[in-house]
Amino acid sequence: MFEFLFNYPRDDYARSELIYTGDWPLWLLVLLITFALAGISWLLYRRRGAVQPPQMLAIWVLQVAMLAVVIWVLQQPTLSTEQLRAGDNAVAFVLDNSESMAYGDAESRLQQAMRSLSSSLAEDSTLDMTVQHYELSDRARSVDSFLESEPSGTETSIAASLTDVLREARFNPLAAIVLSSDGADTSGGLSSAELAEVAGFGVPIHTVAVGRESIPEDIELTDVVLPSKALPGSTITARVSIRHDVAASTRIKVYNGDDLLESLPVELQQDASSTTAWVNIGLAEAGHHHMRFTVDGIPGEQELRNNSRSTLVEVADQEYRILYFEGEPRWEYKFMRRALADDEDLQIASLLRVSPNKFYRQGIESPEQLENGFPATRDELFSYDALIIGSVEAVSLSDEQQEIIHDFVSERGGSLLMLAGPNGLGNGGWGQSHIADVLPVRLPPSTTNSFFRKKAAVVMTPQGADDQMLRLGDTTDANQRSWNALPEIADYQVTGNLKPAAVTLLNAMTEVGQLPLLITQQFGRGHAYVLASGGTWRWQMSMPVEDQSHETFWRQLLRALVASAPTSVSLTASTDAGSTGVSLRSEFRDDAFRPVDDIGVTAVVTHQDGDSWSIDLVPSADEPGVFQADISPTASGTWYFEAVAERNGEPIDVARTSIHYESGQAEYFNFRRDSRALQRLSEATGGRYLEPDELDALPDLLRYSSSGITETDYRPIWDAPAVFLLLLLLKGGEWMLRRRWSTI
Amino acid sequence: MRLAYTANRYGQGNWRRQIWQTDWPDAEHHFLKGISRLTRVAAAEQGRILTPLDQSIYDFPWIYAVEVGYWYLNTQEAARLRDYLLRGGFLMVDDFHGAWEWSSFVASMERVFPDRPIVEIPEEDEAFHVIYDLDHRIQIPSRMYTYTGQTWEKGGITPHWRGIYDDHGRLMVAINFNMDIGDAWEHADWPDYPENMTALAYRFGINYLIYAMTH
Numbered sequence: 001m002f003e004f005l006f007n008y009p010r011d012d013y014a015r016s017e018l019i020y021t022g023d024w025p026l027w028l029l030v031l032l033i034t035f036a037l038a039g040i041s042w043l044l045y046r047r048r049g050a051v052q053p054p055q056m057l058a059i060w061v062l063q064v065a066m067l068a069v070v071i072w073v074l075q076q077p078t079l080s081t082e083q084l085r086a087g088d089n090a091v092a093f094v095l096d097n098s099e100s101m102a103y104g105d106a107e108s109r110l111q112q113a114m115r116s117l118s119s120s121l122a123e124d125s126t127l128d129m130t131v132q133h134y135e136l137s138d139r140a141r142s143v144d145s146f147l148e149s150e151p152s153g154t155e156t157s158i159a160a161s162l163t164d165v166l167r168e169a170r171f172n173p174l175a176a177i178v179l180s181s182d183g184a185d186t187s188g189g190l191s192s193a194e195l196a197e198v199a200g201f202g203v204p205i206h207t208v209a210v211g212r213e214s215i216p217e218d219i220e221l222t223d224v225v226l227p228s229k230a231l232p233g234s235t236i237t238a239r240v241s242i243r244h245d246v247a248a249s250t251r252i253k254v255y256n257g258d259d260l261l262e263s264l265p266v267e268l269q270q271d272a273s274s275t276t277a278w279v280n281i282g283l284a285e286a287g288h289h290h291m292r293f294t295v296d297g298i299p300g301e302q303e304l305r306n307n308s309r310s311t312l313v314e315v316a317d318q319e320y321r322i323l324y325f326e327g328e329p330r331w332e333y334k335f336m337r338r339a340l341a342d343d344e345d346l347q348i349a350s351l352l353r354v355s356p357n358k359f360y361r362q363g364i365e366s367p368e369q370l371e372n373g374f375p376a377t378r379d380e381l382f383s384y385d386a387l388i389i390g391s392v393e394a395v396s397l398s399d400e401q402q403e404i405i406h407d408f409v410s411e412r413g414g415s416l417l418m419l420a421g422p423n424g425l426g427n428g429g430w431g432q433s434h435i436a437d438v439l440p441v442r443l444p445p446s447t448t449n450s451f452f453r454k455k456a457a458v459v460m461t462p463q464g465a466d467d468q469m470l471r472l473g474d475t476t477d478a479n480q481r482s483w484n485a486l487p488e489i490a491d492y493q494v495t496g497n498l499k500p501a502a503v504t505l506l507n508a509m510t511e512v513g514q515l516p517l518l519i520t521q522q523f524g525r526g527h528a529y530v531l532a533s534g535g536t537w538r539w540q541m542s543m544p545v546e547d548q549s550h551e552t553f554w555r556q557l558l559r560a561l562v563a564s565a566p567t568s569v570s571l572t573a574s575t576d577a578g579s580t581g582v583s584l585r586s587e588f589r590d591d592a593f594r595p596v597d598d599i600g601v602t603a604v605v606t607h608q609d610g611d612s613w614s615i616d617l618v619p620s621a622d623e624p625g626v627f628q629a630d631i632s633p634t635a636s637g638t639w640y641f642e643a644v645a646e647r648n649g650e651p652i653d654v655a656r657t658s659i660h661y662e663s664g665q666a667e668y669f670n671f672r673r674d675s676r677a678l679q680r681l682s683e684a685t686g687g688r689y690l691e692p693d694e695l696d697a698l699p700d701l702l703r704y705s706s707s708g709i710t711e712t713d714y715r716p717i718w719d720a721p722a723v724f725l726l727l728l729l730l731k732g733g734e735w736m737l738r739r740r741w742s743t744i
Numbered sequence: 745m746r747l748a749y750t751a752n753r754y755g756q757g758n759w760r761r762q763i764w765q766t767d768w769p770d771a772e773h774h775f776l777k778g779i780s781r782l783t784r785v786a787a788a789e790q791g792r793i794l795t796p797l798d799q800s801i802y803d804f805p806w807i808y809a810v811e812v813g814y815w816y817l818n819t820q821e822a823a824r825l826r827d828y829l830l831r832g833g834f835l836m837v838d839d840f841h842g843a844w845e846w847s848s849f850v851a852s853m854e855r856v857f858p859d860r861p862i863v864e865i866p867e868e869d870e871a872f873h874v875i876y877d878l879d880h881r882i883q884i885p886s887r888m889y890t891y892t893g894q895t896w897e898k899g900g901i902t903p904h905w906r907g908i909y910d911d912h913g914r915l916m917v918a919i920n921f922n923m924d925i926g927d928a929w930e931h932a933d934w935p936d937y938p939e940n941m942t943a944l945a946y947r948f949g950i951n952y953l954i955y956a957m958t959h
Binding site (some may be wrong): 327328329330331333334335337338341352353354355356358360362422490537538540541542543544545 | 782803958
């Protein structure tokens with residue numbers, strides 16, 4: 001009907017511009033309109049006695065409207081349409097042939113894509129365009145046709161591949177790209193920068209989505225997050241994420257090599273697309289541990305390769321150094337030291353003020369250590385990984401020493417633990433010290449006593465219940481029971497208000513209500529903790545000798561403190577989820593943890609089978625002392641990296657790390673159709689996102705593409721039936737009204 | 745905290761005073777003041793008295809007992825004291841003399857620790873050095889010394905500083921045999937009692953206390 005009334009289809013109007021081809025001068029049109037309006041008004045005015053004013057106004061409107069239509073027609077309205085010039089343009093058909101395109105039931109995604117692309121143009125013989133064929137996976141490859149395409153690409157980088165196609169066609173009249181894909185990109189997804197680069201070529205990209213967004217018959221081990229390093233005998237917690245589209249029961253299994261370490265049942269809920277579980281893993285011995293995580297398949301599951309992930313954990317036989325500065329002999333001091341007595345990885349040196357002018361040192365490695373009291377230089381304090389400050393006044397340290405403590409946390413990345421006491425926290429004037437900024441709480445002023453020798457029960461907050469360092473039981477329930485069974489602590493201290501970034505892990509149930517007991521926050525490169533009690537020793541004295549709750553609490557808390565403290569020299573190797581490369585990042589700092597830049601860094605890369613090569617690391621433009629490189633491992637297995645820093649050709653320091661790498665696994669993960677990525681791509685480039693059943697629109701999208709060599713088509717619309725119908729309606733309406741009002 | 749134990753049949757006190765109360769309360773009164781004056785320990789104003797079976801004994805990880813040559817710990821009390829010490833508590837015993845009182849003390853102590861020997865505390869032990877270096881130790885007499893000029897009593901001529909250690913080599917029980925540190929504390933204000941003996945007694949007590957609070 002639209003085409004009958006207006007001569008052309010609605011889409012033609014949408015993609016065309018309305019222009020006027022009439023060559024009447026503007027002044028003449030204005031003169032005509034003026035005369036016509038004046039004439040109509042004068043004629044009606046002469047008959048003012050025969051009709052009422054409203055009737056006169058209606059007739060005036062109808063006559064003016066008809067006049068406007070006539071003048072519009074005289075201007076010869078025309079549709080101006082840009083369209084591709086036949087025979088001069090090309091279209092690139094890009095077929096995703098990565099391995100994820102092999103997935104499907106009766107018909108694979110690849111077959112679906114090939115069918116849709118081949119049929120889309122064959123049905124429209126009016127398109128006279130050159131068709132170029134490309135296969136897309138990690139990069140684009142030009143092919144003669146898709147007849148021999150196989151889903152063989154081990155990775156997918158949509159942006160890089162499309163950039164290849166666009167660069168190759170830079171000097172050719174490429175009208176559009178038609179990409180048929182599942183959108184599953186293994187390079188980390190389409191970033192805004194990549195989209196901007198692709199859109200910058202000005203070629204619209206139409207995307208044809210294949211595959212399913214929801215795959216109920218598949219579950220996927222999306223991610224496993226766990227520390228890459230651990231201390232011997234420690235328990236680490238792995239966060240395991242499972243993607244699913246259906247409720248199901250499965251089991252997470254953790255292997256160390258071939259040994260099954262843990263087996264944890266997991267219920268996948270119907271109303272969630274992802275389920276996260278935490279698995280505790282005990283690692284006793286030093287060395288590199290190849291940890292393999294699996295989830296049992298669900299009934300009907302086809303792709304089981306995404307049910308397993310591997311990673312390497314280095315259990316380092318490293319000794320961490322902790323400095324404990326205490327202002328008075330007290331039971332908390334004694335029992336904390338006893339709790340750590342059997343922990344060979346934690347070296348705790350303490351400086352205890354036993355009398356007003358005498359310090360007692362314990363746990364020192366040499367007679368010189370701490371012989372002049374609390375460290376007065378950055379180098380000396382920064383040699384420790386964590387610092388504990390007990391019941392001691394802030395004024396016992398100089399301004400310079402307090403500033404060094406501040407930098408110890410913010411720059412060195414060390415951990416600070418402040419304990420409560422009659423001279424600790426607010427009572428000790430720390431709220432007005434240089435360290436106040438570091439702490440997760442705003443301490444009350446020293447003029448108000450905030451320390452109370454009154455017993456209080458301890459309860460975990462939800463964040464504390466999830467934190468590995470507060471684990472006293474293997475399971476969530478066992479952990480809760482263990483905490484519930486703990487006796488009251490001997491005392492508590494009011495900490496003041498929490499800062500915005502503070503996280504409360506434990507609360508004390510006091511007679512004045514619930515108060516924060518263990519609070520932490522990150523500050524710069526390090527962390528600060530406040531334990532608002534000096535009375536956890538009651539957990540040791542009030543529980544059976546065999547109970548290890550007190551020892552476990554302190555060991556885990558202090559291990560958490562030191563584990564987050566970086567070393568002056570570090571090397572990390574990482575792979576992003578689904579990525580096929582390995583990123584190396586090394587950081588070199590001096591003893592005072594100042595970045596070292598005047599060095600060159602070379603990494604020796606060695607595979608477990610012995611293959612080895614070297615690569616120069618490039619200084620980071622943003623981070624002083626940081627050197628980086630990306631490498632592409634040539635085989636699966638364990639890779640060892642050694643970064644050697646050299647100055648004037650002489651090696652000055654070395655850092656080592658390792659990683660477990662699985663090649664060719666990326667396509668098995670995150671392989672559900674990513675419609676949103678394809679939509680973003682089309683929207684950014686001016687193309688259109690199409691479902692397979694919308695391919696009928698493709699020929700017109702190509703014909704009227706904004707890119708390529710185009711020509712302008714002019715089509716008049718003044719002679720459309722709708723115009724004459726409108727004129728007839730206007731004049732007929734006036735005639736009928738006049739008849740009705742008997743004014744004829 | 746002072747341990748109020750049950751005395752054996754030879755150590756029964758009278759209606760006014762039990763034998764475990766010897767030197768009480770002046771000894772503690774003087775010694776606690778000395779602790780506050782000479783150290784940073786936040787000591788209480790007054791001492792406390794608890795029996796071995798009192799549950800709140802676990803809230804006081806340092807206890808003092810005198811005249812232990814007359815104590816008698818039954819099986820239950822011995823078990824409680826063993827548990828207390830193994831959890832981290834510390835016991836200082838004092839003011840018992842001679843072979844007979846020693847054997848009486850050991851009889852109960854062996855019920856506490858049947859398998860742990862009582863040994864002489866080595867010279868280099870931190871208990872003798874943690875604050876004061878007590879290399880030259882002498883016998884600390886009771887007040888009777890001011891009348892008799894004799895530093896020993898009941899045949900206990902040679903003083904011994906003995907102890908019982910835990911599995912980590914930490915001193916749990918400090919046994920001051922053939923001496924009377926408690927009297928030296930108690931009579932710190934007695935004009936005739938030797939000032940140097942009181943000073944040394946303070947040093948022993950403070951060293952034991954600081955050792956217990958640091959080990």
